[in-house]
Each structure stands twice: as structure tokens, then as C-alpha cells.
Amino acid sequence: MDDLITQITAHYNYWMVIILMMIGLYITISRGNLIKKIVGLNIFQTSVFMFYISMGKVTGGTAPILTGNPDEVYSNPLPHVLILTAIVVGIATTSLALALAVRIREAYGTIEEDELLTIERDAEAAEDKI
Amino acid sequence: MPQFIAQHLPILQVIVPLIAAPFCALISVRNGAWWLAFVTSLVTFAISVLLFAATFDGEIISYHLGGWAPPIGIEYRVDMLNAFVLTIVSGTGVLTLLYARASVAHEVDAKQHGLFYTAFVLCLTGLLGVTITGDAFNVFVFLEISSLATYAIVASGAKTDRRALTAAYNYLIMGTIGATFFVIGLGLLYMITGTLNMADLAQRLLEHGDSRTLRMGYAFILVGLGLKLAMFPLHQWLPNAYTYAPSAVSAFLSATATKVAIYVLLRFLFSVFGFSIPFEADILFLVVLPLALAGSLIGAYIATYQDNLKRLLAYSSISQIGAMLIGVSMLSASGLMAAIIHLFNHAVTKASLYMVAGAYAKEAGTVSIRELRGVGRDMPFTTAAFVVGGMSLIGIPLTVGFISKWYLVEAALMRGWWPVVIVIVVSSLIALIYVGKFIEAAYMHPAPQGIIRREAPLTMLIPMWIFAGLSLFFGINSSLTSEAAARAAQGLVAASSLIWQ
């Protein structure tokens, strides 16, 4: 039992990441509103950012700035830097997705996926009948 | 050629289109954006041809970004395989841009042309970057550059059909999840190796041996890339995206985007993971092979039901991607060679076919097969190009499709996989049905009343027929492509730690 608890607590950051990731994916799957889907996607991506950042953390390490002390323990800066790039990508994705949502709203008058699907399937059925 | 340029070819391959892209949006001269994009693509094509020539004899070019040596700095690494893919991507870029001028003018609003070509060139940049880089995280960044640009250019088809918007949205959600999976996989690999340089990764993974983290990383990367390359059943974003995107975009993407994703998959499977641990090959055999077989049959089967020509071609693409994955999952030098040569052959064929569809969209105003009845008489050259491409999809001799099918069947026979051979043959037969369906409509039926259709303009016909001609030329004389594919396959084989029969 103790083992299990240690297992869970020692890797609590990964559990957080997994929970966040599942929440994000679940929202993307279950919500019909396009904006909510984008939010879900954001949560999903955030979990990955957390994953990278916590991965680079070294217990007791400080920020990776040269202090002159040779015994100083640093956190690994590379994952942090990488995730900066990923965040930029994430922002770009979100903004593009939001822009698309706006355009969809303009073109269809709705951003509810079930309504969009009804409209599109009607259009397909009409094409099939011509 | 000045020594300086020769030394920096690998970075120029990416940097030239990257710098040119924003200027496309800024130029206000009429057609200026197109000209700039076209010239840029010409330059990138020239560079990739030079790289292809430099690596053809087996040399590997390693370029250190900013002078930082790998594994610390980012490395651009060009060998036979990615020089081959680079040439496909940039060559397709040149021809689709040539084609795009007339086609895009018809399908996209004039005031959006600047942004459209910006996104197009960015997409080209991303695809070239993915292919050329030797750094795993760099792959992700370029993958996202190309994907984001792709979503935008797919959505620009909204002028013809608003469904382009929802298609782009779906593509975005799916693509982002795929890319994020890929990043998760990279993170897991980084956790156990502490490096992101591919060559270094491979080395350290080999030393590291088996672990759960590695297995998870493998699974995430496989699924993430499977999504990007539209592996069945992760293909659902593809049909709508290719159907409603502007035709030039469909032609470009079908020839490049999924192909580059397959290249990345090959690179990771063979060069990075290298099959040093049995589970890697097992998963390929247990998951990818059945899915590839199912994809090649179901994709073709669904295609036979389509009335929209572009959607028909999209499902046919899913079927052909299945064929490539069959070649990959054979895990033999000959299977790999079949996959690589099919990658090229399918790019050429599909590009010409989408160009045909685009010509119909422009001149006949429809891509519905039913409404295109009798089009063979009104647009003889365009429809003839379709016949050539269609024959190649079926795999009739003297077309590149036959060469691919031949190597694929040969590779399957070498492994003694009879059921696979049957699946390949059956999916070709189904291709016969859907290609035949269109050809019958185009030639055997009279045109609907009161419709005027003229032959497509030369700027569309020329690139279309260059692709169609290539699919005939390399179908008759396949020595160059098969040699390149064989060498690329040998390179991958040598990099992996599988014991080859």
C-alpha cells in the first residue's frame, strides 16, 4: 500500500499531466460547441507543456544562470526552451482555430457541431439526388 | 556556383521560402504574390535538385546550423532518402504554383491572393524543413509550420464551398492532436536519452535498451504520425479537406503532405528506433499492417461510391497510403523500396488527377461525376490526362502505378505473404471500378443539355500533362526512380539494426 502511495505521490506531476490530458481530450470528444473544443484542445496542449517543464526540473536545482559556484545544481533548461516554441505554436493554433470558428459562424450562422453536421449532411443528400 | 552558396545549400533550402513568404503578403502589384511564390519555388527546386545530385552517390551532407556541432546544435542532414523527398516536394511546388495561377484566380478571392500565397509558401517551407532537418524537435516545429499554413489554405476554398471551413477546422483539431502526440513521444524519448539529434538519439536508444518510457514514446510517435499521414482509420480529416480545398492545394497536398509524413515515419522507425527491440516490429505487424490492408481495401471501396470526383480521389489516396504502409510494414529492403517508389509514383499520379479535377471545377463548374457526363468530348486533353492518371491508379503497365504494384507484389511474394498479394490485387480491381466509372461517364454518355465547357487554359494543361507525362515516362523507364528508391531503402536498412534477409 505504501509502495503504491509512494508511486503515486513521487510521480504526482505525471498524474497531473495525465489527468489534464484526459480532461482535454474528453472535452474535444464530447463537447459540440466549436469554441469549447478549442478550449479542450488548449487544455490538452497545456498538459504537454506541463509535462516538458516538470521533466526538466531537477530537485533542488535553481534557474540555469551561471553563478560561478561549481557545485550549483541547475534545472535542465532545454525542455523549458523547447516548450517556449511549443507554446508559440499552441497560440498560433488557437488563434487560427478561433479565426476559423468566426468564419464558420459567418458562413453557417452557428458553431454547434450537431447543427453544422445536419446542414452538411443535408447538402450532401441534396448533391446525391441531383 | 560560388563556394559560399554551395556550402549553405541545406539551410538555403528552407530559409529562401521562409523569407519570401511574408513578402507575398506585402506585394501589392497585380499577380506579384504569385510571381514571387513561383520564383521562390523555382529556387527551392533548383536547390533540391543540386542536393539530390550531391547525394546520389551515397554521400551524406551534414550541415551545422549556426556552426554549432551536433548533438548540441541543430543539424540538417541530407541523404538519398530525404533528397528524394525534397525533390518531390519542391518539384510539385513549382508545378502546382504554375497551375495555381489560373485555378486559384477562379477559386479564391483576388484580395486574398497575397495571403494565400504566403500560406502556400509557408506550407512549402514547413514540408521542406521537416524533410531536411536532422533534429527531432525541429521536425515538430516545421510540421506545425506546414500544418498551420495548410489549415489556412484549405479554408481558403470557402469561396466555392463553405464546407472548406469546417473541413479546415476538423483538420486543425486532428492535426494538432497528432502533432501533440508526436511531441509527447519526443518528450519521452528525451527523458531517457537527453538528446534530440536524430543520429544521436538512435545511438543512445540502442545503448539504453528496452523500457516502458521508450515503449510509450514509440506508441505516441506512431499514432501521432499515423494521424498526419492519414493512416486508416485516422484518415477522417482527409476526404473533406482535400475535397473542399482549392484544387491547386489538393494537388499540392496530396502529392506532398502525406508523403512527407510517411518520410518522417520511415525516418523515425528505421533511423531512430531502428527495430533494436522486438516489440517495435511486433506493433508494426499487429497494428500497422492490418490497418494498412484494411485501409487499402476500404478506401478504394468507399471511393467507388463517390460522385464528387475530388472526394473519390481523396479516398483513393487513403487506399494508396495503405499500399505504402503495407510496403513499410513488410520490414524488408524490397518492401521499403516499394513503399518509397510508390511514394514518388503516387505523388506524380495524384497531382495530375487533382489538377484534372481542378480544370473541371474551373471550366465545367462542377466536380460531380454525374454532371461531368460527356466531358471527354468537350475537354479532350484534360480528360485524357485523367485516363493516364487513372490507369496509373489501377496499375496498368507503362504507367508508374504498375511499377509500384509490381515491386509491392514482388516484395510480398518474397516474404511469402499471399493474403497481402491478394489484397493488393483486389484493391487494384476496385480502383478499376472507380476509375472506370468516371471514364464511362466522361466518354460513354452524352453531355447534359445546355452546358458549355471549354478546354482548360494552357497554364493548367501544361503542369497537368507534365505530371501525366512523368507518370508515363517513369512507368516506361523506371531506372532512375527505382535506383533512387533502392538506394534510399538501402540507407534506411543500414541505419536500422534489423537483421536483413
Place this chain on the structure above:
Amino acid sequence: MTNYITRSVLIVLGLICIGLAAVDLYVARHSSLGFDSIPFFYCVLGFIAYAALIFMAKALRRVISRPENYYGLQAIDSESEAKHD
């Protein structure tokens, strides 16, 4: 008139056959088969084979004959002849 022609054709034919049968006696055959040198072998063969063939075909027709529209629109048999221009 017709009867006359028919009869004369039959007579001529009969004469030819008698002539050919007569020649048979004077022609030496040396084929590798051997048994065909039996007198009138080919005459008998031709006559019997023909008659047998006709009777067997007639019997066959009893079994397999069907109306022209048997296969419906899937066949050309019941179509009125298309115009040939």
C-alpha cells in the same frame, strides 16, 4: 416447278455420290491409319456422322431450347434489330 428443281438436284447429287463411291474402288489409300482403307469408309462416315449429328442436335434442342426473352434486357436476343447505318 420447285419440285422439279428439287428432284433434279437430288438426282444429280445421287449421281455424284455413286460416281465417288465407284472411284473409291480404284484409288489406293496408304494413310498411316490403316482402317480407313475399308471400302467406302469415308462415304459411310460422312453419311452416318451427318445424320447422327442432326438427330443428336434435335434431341439436345428438346432440353435446352427457351423463349427468346429468357434473359430479358440482359441479352440482345429479344431486341428488335437495331438500325445499322
Place this chain on the structure above:
Amino acid sequence: MTNLVMPSLVYFAAACLAPLIPHARLRAVLLLGVPVLAAATFFSATYGTSHILPLFDTHLKIFRLDALSYVFALVFSLAAFLSLLYAAHIRDRLEQVSTLIYAGSAIGAVFAGDLVTLFVFWEGTAIASVFLIWSRRTEGSYATGLRYITAQIASGLLLLIGIVLFYHDTGSVAFERMTLDSTATWCIFIAFGIKCAFPLLHNWLQDSYPAATLTGTVTLSAFTTKLAVYALARGFAGTEYLIYIGAVMTLFPVFFAAIENNLRRVLSYSLNNQLGFMVVGVGIGTPLALDGTVAHAFAHVIYKSLLFMSVGAVLYRTGTDKASELGGLWKSMPLTMVLCIVGAMSISAFPLFSGFIAKSLIVSASEPYLWVWFALMIASVGVLEHAGIKIPFSMFFGHRSAADAPKVEEAPLHMIIAMSFAAGLCIAIGVWPENLYAILPYPVDYVPYTTAHVVTQLQLLFFAILAFALLMRFGLYPLEYRSINLEFDWLYRRFLPRLVSRLAMRVTHAWRSLAGRTTAIATRILSYSPPANSASTGTMVLWIAILLGIVLCLAYL
């Protein structure tokens, strides 16, 4: 030899250019030049192989001219010329183009030095020829054309599979003599067999040839099956199975032909029977037998065209090709009658006609196989019955007197010319056989005109005619009435579809009574169309999650 233009290319170029000529009559006249021009490219060329292309690890030999391919290409050129001349009144560009592509492909296939090239032209003949059927433009011809092309594509597919396997086994795609010792060669053999209308694989022939346009049938009769004979002669000469297959092929069609009402179908059965002679010749495989096969194919293409042309001419004038509707036309179409009888006498192998000097070679070669020789003898009588007597008799005399027959004009001039040309060739070959013998693949020292041979042949034929006359006289000869005859194709045209639909009904019925509640689901499954329409994002993401789960589980195992 080195810089030879490929004859098939001449046809293809003409097929591309011909539709551009606006004036129909001019077009028809110019088309006549195509076979002549194409034949001129190889007529006096020296034997050899050229147009070699690299493919995979081997080479394609696109053009191989030797004694065997020379004869077949020559007779195909002749047939193409005759068909185009006979079809000079046709305005339909589609039919003209497909005739050219068809003939060009057949000639290309004959010159193919490797199996891949052979396959390309093989499929070319299949695809081009179906348009000759569809050109009739009726519902029935459309359905028939589909059945025809299915058989042809099946043949092509088997050939392709065979080639791939053959390459896999031997590393070569050269088209040389093969032995039936592997799946590969069996596939190729059956592919040839379908085109050659082997027994039980033959139905496409009798089904489709009467369905083509009247000019199309003439063209069809010349190429496809003779190409198959050529391929067998090249690839499988001396294969013993072929002797027995051929013997069956000569025999069974004669019974069906005797009671068939549609005269073009009678000729199709006759074609099948004649192919049997050639297949026997290939199977025996001695130089004499092979020479016989080639000579017979050569003579056959001409007289069978002539017969189809004469039936076509009658069809053109009267609008029907059914024996029950015809008769007594000798007065209104005397020239056609004479020419038809020349064809009939040729196919029945009367001395001084081409059939005699060709068939004799095969019959003599078959003497070591007693029963086969006997079968060929009976089949010869059968040929006389359906092609020699029934065809001219039912059209020009038959149950109707000249007075009752509809008053129609003589066949058009170009048809008469085409038929006369063919008839002239039949007689010329029959009278001067040495010219044909000179171009056969092996040296011939065979003398067809010996007293014994002429006499026995005449005895056989005249006593058969006597039997006919007596049967006629006593009213025992079967009169034709409007009907069709069931054939082996009943199995797949009637029995199997019915069986399947019955089974499907049974299954559905059982299913429904078994579980009333699942009926709704069953109907939904049955009416399921592939999910081609837009899927929701949620579904797509769910698939990713599922697949990831599977891969993760597998990775952990």
C-alpha cells in the same frame, strides 16, 4: 530492322488523327491506307528484335519479328483492311477509332517479345473491342458488353498474375516456350485459354459476337481468338492437354450450331469449332502440326470474315440475322449468295478452297492420335453442316421461296468488293497453296492434292450433303424457330444470381424470425452505405484515442 516504325504505332496514330477528319467518306477512304501502311513497315523487314526498353532488372522486347509473328501480323493486317473496307459506310467515329486501336493492339501483341508488352496489348484488344459491341447502343448490347469485358479483363488479370509469378520464379519476362509446371505458367495458360474460348471458358464468344454491330462482328471475329492461338503456339506448343481440349472444342459447338437460330451465333460456334482444330495443332506441336495451325489460322481469318460479312450484308438489307426470319434471298442478293457459298465451301474444306489445304495439315498431323483424328473427322462433317450448308441455305433458300422473300437490294458496292476480295483470297490460297506454305514457320513438304486425299474428302463431303438432302426430303431436318438455347453461361447468368438472391432472402427471413428485435439493426446494417459523409470531430478524436489505447496496450505486452 533497326529503325523500323512499329506497325501498331501506325494504327494508334491513325486512331488519334482519324476523328479529326470531318468528311466521312474521305475518312473512310483514308482509313483503308492504314493497314497497308502498317503492313509496309514490316512486310519486307529482316527477322530480329528491336525497340528494347529496360524495365526492372530485365528488358522489354517490344518488337520481335520472326516467322510466326510475321504470318499472324500479315493476316491481321489483311483482316484489318477487309474490316475497314467492309465498314466504309460507317459514320460512327467511336467505332472506327476502336477498330483501329483493336487491330493495332492485336498486331502489337503479335510482335511482343516479352510478356509485359504482350499484356499491355492484350488489354488493349480487350478494351478497344468492347466498344464494337457498345457501338450498337442498345440496352442488351450494353449488358452483353459488360459480360464480354469482364471475361476479357479476367483473362488479362490472370495473365498479369502469371507474369508477376513467372518473373518471381525465373527473373525473366521473355515470351518463349513455357511448360505447365508452376502456378505462374498455369495462370498464363488459363489467361490464353479464356481468350481462346476453351470449353467452359467459351461463353463470352457466342454471347457477345452476335451482339456487336454488323461491321463490328466482322472485326471481332478476326483478332481476339487468333491472337490467343498465336500466344498458345508461341508459349505452349506441344502441350499435350491442348490436344484433348482442342478435340472437345471441335466437337461440342457443332451440336449447338446445328440448332441455333441466330446466324451470327451459328458462326460464333463455328469459330469456336475452328479454333479447336488450331488448338489441336498447337497441342501436337510437331512442325507439320504447327504449320497446320498457322495456315489454318491464316485461311480461317479470311473465310470466317467472308462468312460474317455475308451474314452482315443480309442483316444490313433485311434487318435480321435470324434463320427463322430469312430465306429465299437468292434472287434478290445473288452476288452475296455466290460469295457466301465460296466462304462456305472454304470453311467446309472443299478441294481448291483455302480450308482444304490448311485443315489437311492438322488432320494429317493428328493421325498418331486415333480418337482425336476421328473427332476431327466428325467435326469436319459438323462444319459442313452448320457453316457449309446451314448458313447459305437458311439465308438464300430455306423454307421460303424467292417469291415469298422480301424484295431487298443487293448488298452495297463496298461490301461486295470486300467480300469478293476475301473470296478471291480463299480461292487463290486453295488453288496455289505453295505461296501460303512458303511463309509458314517450318519448311513444308506436304502435298495436299493427292488423288486419294481429294477423293476421300469429296466422299466425306458429298455423302454428308446427300444425308442432308435426304433428311430435308423426308422433313427430318430441323427447322428453325425463334428461340434461344441454354448454354453453360446459364450457370452465371441465371442460376447463380437466382441462387444468391434466394439465399439472401432465406438468410434474411431466418434472421428476422430468429430475433424480432434485431430486425431493425439488421435492416440498418443492410441499408448501410459507407460513411463517406462528414464525420464529427468527436468521432475522429475518439478513433485516435482508441488507436492510441490499442498501441499502448500492445506496447506494454
